[in-house]
Amino acid sequence: MSSTDLARDRAAKLLKKRGSLSSQGTSNEYNLHAHRKQGSISTISFMEDHTNQEHHHKPAVKMENTYQLGPTKKFPVGQITQIISDVLQSYLMDERYEVELCRNMTKTLSDVVKARVKELQLPRYKIVCLVNIGEVKNQGVKMSSRCLWDPTNDTFATYEFTNGSLFATASVYGIYME
Numbered sequence: 001m002s003s004t005d006l007a008r009d010r011a012a013k014l015l016k017k018r019g020s021l022s023s024q025g026t027s028n029e030y031n032l033h034a035h036r037k038q039g040s041i042s043t044i045s046f047m048e049d050h051t052n053q054e055h056h057h058k059p060a061v062k063m064e065n066t067y068q069l070g071p072t073k074k075f076p077v078g079q080i081t082q083i084i085s086d087v088l089q090s091y092l093m094d095e096r097y098e099v100e101l102c103r104n105m106t107k108t109l110s111d112v113v114k115a116r117v118k119e120l121q122l123p124r125y126k127i128v129c130l131v132n133i134g135e136v137k138n139q140g141v142k143m144s145s146r147c148l149w150d151p152t153n154d155t156f157a158t159y160e161f162t163n164g165s166l167f168a169t170a171s172v173y174g175i176y177m178e
Helices: 003-018 027-032 077-092 099-118
Strands: 125-135 155-162 166-176
Touching: 077 099, 077 155, 077 166, 099 125, 099 166
Parallel strands: none
Antiparallel strands: 125 166, 155 166
């Protein structure tokens, strides 16, 4: 006799002992009609056990991690520096420093550089581009940045441009997102 047959027999015996309350209504009705077994209706619901004993003895399959721990393609600093150089020289070569023009130009240059870098399709790199433009008046300027990042995967490229009227610096940061 299989385990499913045993389970069926046990369920049938329990229902015979208790009766079927769901088919007879309230418990008062059950007490009134308990002596009449021929009139009671009983239903048995059964769900087969699909677990086999054979499955429990098979060893678990070990799977490798599917997430990527490092970039497939390193951040090409030289190529990005060339992109920044080309953009700054083409846009600013003949420009004179004007406050409103340069304020809008920083946004434009930042968007153009970022778009050109994104064309390289560097997977999983977040690109941040900063452009600064200032007037040349025989002054010294120091610019610096600090970042909290992973030195093995995250890096930056920067370029400085100067003509007779203005100076510009552009930095592109590549942050690897795991």
